[in-house]
Amino acid sequence: MTQYVGKPLSRVDGYDKVTGKAKYAAEFDVPDLLYGYVVNSAITKGKIKRIDTQAALNLPGVVKVFTHENRPKIAWFDMKYKDQDAPPGSPFRPLRDANIVYNAQPIALVVADTFEMARYAASLVEIEYEEDKHETAVETNRHKARKPSVGLTTLFKPGPPKPRGNFEESFSASPVQMTGEYMHSMEHHNPMEMFASTVVYEKGRHKSGGRYTIYDKTQGVTNSILYVSQVFDIPFKDIRVISPYVGGAFGSGLRPQYQLFMAVMAARELKRSVRVTLTRQQMFSLGYRPANVQTVALGASADGKMTALYHGVVSETSQYEDYTEVIANWGAMLYPVENYKLDHKLVHLDVATPMDMRAPGGVTGVSVLECAVDELAFNAGIDPVEFRLMNYTERDQIADLPYSSKELRECFRQGAERFGWVKRKPEPRSMRRGGTLIGWGMATGIWDAFHMPARAEAVLMVNGKLRVSSATADIGTGTYTIMTQIAADTLGMPIEDVLFKLGDSDMPAAPIEGGSWTAATVGTAVKTVCDDLAKKLFKIARKMPNSPFAKATFTDVVFADKAIQLKNDTSVSVSLQAVVDANGGAAVRETSSALPNLFKQRKYARATHSAAFAEVEVDEDFGTVRVTRLVSAIAAGKILNPKTARSQIIGGMVWGISKALEEESVMDHQFGRIMNHNLAEYHVAVNADIQDLDVIFVEENDDIVNPLGVKGVGEIGLVAVPAAIANAVFHATGKRIRTLPITLDKLL
Amino acid sequence: MNPFAYTRAEGVSNAVRERASEHTAKFIAGGTNIIDLMKENVERPSRLIDITHLPLATVDEMENGGIRLGALMTNADTAYHPKIAERYPLLSKAILAGASPQLRNMATDGGNLMQRTRCYYFYDVATPCNKREPGSGCSAIEGYNRIHAILGTRDTNQDIHCIATHPSDMCVALAALEAVVNVTGPYGERSIPFAEFHRLPGNTPHIDNTLQDDELITAIDLPARGFPDHYAYIKLRDRTSYAFALVSVAAALELENGRIAEARITLGGVAHKPWRRLDVEAILIDKVPSKGVFQQAADAMLEGAQGFGHNTFKIELAKRAIVRALTEATNLNSL
Known part of the structure; x- marks a missing residue:
């Protein structure tokens, strides 16, 4: 009965993708299509005093320029703009009014009969702003951080639990300690395919409205149809959203993006088919992984039992929505520590709302936690793998439930064996190859197994x-x-x-x-x-x-x-x-x-686990780090297809290298504007950065998670990797770099 | 991007005449930089004069023993040309350190000299930039200046108007090799020594080089001396490929009887032009290669360097890169 499940089949859509037959949102052509180009704000906070579209309108082929002054009537209530992944707050509404609430906010849509003309016309829209003082830096505003509001998305992203035991007492009594403050920059998803919506307009069955077939880049057509229907008051039966292929998304497609709003608005108003595509630069005007500051303090007994855990997070969000993700909780899910205190606060800045980005919160928190655990193990004089085995648990301390399955121990064993961990010399700076320092580091990963x-x-x-x-x-x-x-x-x-x-x-x-x-x-x-x-x-x-x-x-x-x-x-x-x-x-x-079989599930905590082992070479003169080997052992229930699953894990590992060493959206806080908004300057790992990647699947038999025994592999491949690399950098150099990415200047 | 006219040039003199008659026109060859700049509204030419059909994709031996590279040779064809790889390996190595294979296949040698800075602010028309819009101010000085200049930023009054760098790798090697740039204008041809081709920003940072608007680069002459035995090109950047240099060093030496007889050191990624100092090279002459003398040269090379916060690390990094490059070029570690 399992002729195919569990076999490494090639993608059934592979042929269509490599031959170009697979069509993406911006590739569906219809006759008489109009093209929209979005104008974005040049300032971060303030008001549009004057917006002059005359020069744009004078160009041949320009049909209309939509601004806050002439936009059609759209839904009034916040509720109507809430999509399935909307955090608590008041969702951003394009063209709502003259207010500017973040840099590169969309403020106008130019519609013309060619893309090129729309783009040129957009450059001629003259805008006069009244600028207010803005705040965009987490670090300098962290004192303003406050507790996040609670909403529907909190169900999947619970806030920190109440403290357990007495952290302060047990920490100060711990003979082995570590404390550290860590900083992560903002990151943008940057999938290959830019956001696009092609809205095909047809005359409706009723004289009042039209019918809309929408080709959208999205991670959920249901999400898009709900949004369009509510915001524009169009009945479901007159909308169809189609999205057969998505050229990567990494979470950026979990919420309807503003090109969908713009394209539908223009199509409805002009009674024409309209396509709106974003440019790579505009991809930096969407959600992102939030910048954050994290503080960790860990205590252990002399023989290496973890006794005290503090993990405090200050993360950024916009002025209009409370975006949260689970950052601080993972330590209490991974380790049987009796005294913990976890905290997550938000600082509201003049930025767009962050969004879920691959292993949202998970990679953010675990990258810090697992560096801290490495430091604690080092301070205790215990091998990092051994230390984790000594602090192993079969239970999630927060839910106070046993895991439905957890083959993490086997991940440590198989990963260490494949990597050759036994040959590691424990002292930092003790391993060399020619003139370069070698470092071996490892880390644990965890992610939820949702259903x-x-x-x-x-x-x-x-x-x-x-x-x-x-x-x-x-x-x-x-x-x-x-x-x-x-x-x-x-x-x-x-x-x-x-x-x-x-x-x-x-x-x-x-x-x-x-x-x-x-x-x-x-x-x-x-x-x-x-x-x-x-x-x-x-x-x-x-x-x-x-x-x-x-x-x-x-x-x-x-x-x-x-x-x-x-x-x-x-x-x-x-x-x-x-x-x-x-x-x-x-x-x-x-x-x-x-x-989901809640009756079965509620007695268990459900999660995927991983162990990542990294080897780095560090040129000490230059501070350059190369990841020469990476082994990931993954326990994620049943693997339906080892080939596509391996691709998922490898993608996560490559991202882990990027996150550890290269990736950050750099904001100039003078302007509140992201300055490296293109793929030449926003660095992700290139082919030449990637060397030996090895994936091990440690299968788990788990009939509690779901009838298939599947836990999912989309996020877990990334979670452990940045910390494994940072720990390897410490082993190579003796330096704890607590700010990601670890660029060469930090090691000079 | 603005609408523009397009002309395919039918010969060098014709191309130059077209350009001279329309001062807002631009030449286009590989287009790997100007198209990007047009999409960002940084460049708004009224006309693109396509020079790709001119007979300038040539490699010729010169009477003086050097090699003349036609301006339309692609970066890839230049780097992999047997004569270049054999006689000017420094140039090959520098070219191959730049961009990506796809870009090198399109980009031409003439175009490489003409590429503009990668300064974030220059590229973003929403921010002030003296290079893009003279007098509007330099955002980088107080801003995010990780990739910016540490040398040659001040004008004669010691004021700073621009801290952009020239992004090329190829030009760093060409400067070290003392190449000569041949150009043709409406009034004839002239040759520009490489050191005089690019310029420092001074108080006119919008001018990148000494080429006149109506002049076309036709060839780059490589002198006979190619330093095939003792050379190094070191490029330090934020990833292993497809990233511009934070710091790069071209080193080329001739050794005689264990002593340095000729020395060239050029830095990339640190100034508005490839940074070379004859007085520093002179320090090395007649010296026996040693870490000490390399360090002395490195310190002298960075004399007067000024960081702006995010890029201050470049000063120490450049020194270390110089020492490493000279060490590699002289095989000092294996001596």
């Missing part, structure tokens, strides 16, 4: 092939492939006869594709609907004239070789084609919902 409700449809088509669909997304992760595998196995069909479709709001609803929950969530829905369809098919087969299953029950049969077969005698079978024929030649369809 959400989702729906899916399965259709056995008249040609005997199977089509399964759900309104989820594939942001390059392999959703198409693994869902095809699950469906093929469940109904015993060859993979060529199974077609999985996604990214269309007409399909059964699925949640936004984030949090590493899609494999578990949509996978369970696909499995459920295929099981339900199997029952339906069996019923039809049983009622066929002279059916060989007349006396059989569903449990007596299996689905294999495109047929229903008796378990005890597989030669007794009815082909699926025959079932369709028996159904009067009509397709057989089923739609099902799959809900």
